[in-house]
Amino acid sequence: MGLIVENLSVTYGGEPVLEDINFSLKEGDFLLVLGKNGAGKSTLLKAIVGEIPYSGIIKTFNHKIGYVAQKIPGTIPFPVTVEELVLAGTLKGKPKLFYRKEDREVAVEALKATNLLKKRNKLLGNLSGGELRRAFIARALAGKADLLLLDEPTSGLDQMSREELYQVLNTFFREDTIILMVTHDPKEIKILGNKVLHIDKKALYFGDKDGYLAGEERELGFECCPE
Numbered sequence: 750m751g752l753i754v755e756n757l758s759v760t761y762g763g764e765p766v767l768e769d770i771n772f773s774l775k776e777g778d779f780l781l782v783l784g785k786n787g788a789g790k791s792t793l794l795k796a797i798v799g800e801i802p803y804s805g806i807i808k809t810f811n812h813k814i815g816y817v818a819q820k821i822p823g824t825i826p827f828p829v830t831v832e833e834l835v836l837a838g839t840l841k842g843k844p845k846l847f848y849r850k851e852d853r854e855v856a857v858e859a860l861k862a863t864n865l866l867k868k869r870n871k872l873l874g875n876l877s878g879g880e881l882r883r884a885f886i887a888r889a890l891a892g893k894a895d896l897l898l899l900d901e902p903t904s905g906l907d908q909m910s911r912e913e914l915y916q917v918l919n920t921f922f923r924e925d926t927i928i929l930m931v932t933h934d935p936k937e938i939k940i941l942g943n944k945v946l947h948i949d950k951k952a953l954y955f956g957d958k959d960g961y962l963a964g965e966e967r968e969l970g971f972e973c974c975p976e
């Protein structure tokens with residue numbers, strides 16, 4: 750089980766963007782994906798979701814993937830409420846004529862866990878940036894995702910919205926869950942996660958966060974972490 754990435758390479762128009770990335774995670778791991786702008790972090794997540802072609806091996810086993818992309822469309826050309834989005838997480842790829850009582854209960858639990866119950870009838874287009882991200886995480890929760898991929902989920906959020914999101918992640922996180930989260934925020938490296946993957950097209954560091962914080966990051970020129 751777990752997640753295995755072997756010899757992963759991605760090119761865009763013949764230009765290498767990721768080269769020979771290797772790492773593996775087990776259930777209970779929370780990986781922080783670090784790297785400068787354009788290092789290939791979003792590309793890594795897109796490859797794991799299967800959104801882009803790649804060479805190499807990615808094994809996600811029986812994990813159910815929840816993916817919250819960096820660019821979430823703020824406006825959707827048709828009206829969708831928060832509750833409808835979260836309920837759609839229970840579909841598991843198959844259309845349904847109607848949602849069962851159990852689906853609605855699962856959606857309510859996901860809305861509670863993400864502190865969105867009161868906003869359940871709001872249209873997505875009327876949510877704040879932090880609420881919108883939490884709504885997509887709620888959808889992943891409702892779908893019982895156990896491999897969660899988050900691309901800079903806190904970028905552009907104020908401190909209070911960040912704290913709310915950290916709480917949601919704590920709710921989400923279980924022994925049988927794997928989380929990969931792209932972040933640029935040195936503070937988050939201190940408070941979240943147990944593993945680090947630092948990339949710049951190639952992997953510069955993969956391993957325990959403690960080892961990374963103990964010094965390797967200085968050699969890599971990554972300023973971490975102000976008190």
Ligand SMILES: Nc1ncnc2c1ncn2[C@@H]1O[C@H](COP(=O)(O)OP(=O)(O)OP(=O)(O)O)[C@@H](O)[C@H]1O
Nearest residue numbers: 761762766784785786787788789790791792793819
């Ligand atoms: N669809 C695409 N077509 C061509 N090039 C792309 C495409 N998507 C990304 N790239 C390029 O691939 C490289 C890696 O992009 P990626 O979005 O993975 O970087 P990133 O590490 O997530 O950056 P950031 O921190 O700025 O979000 C960049 O040079 C980018 O311009």
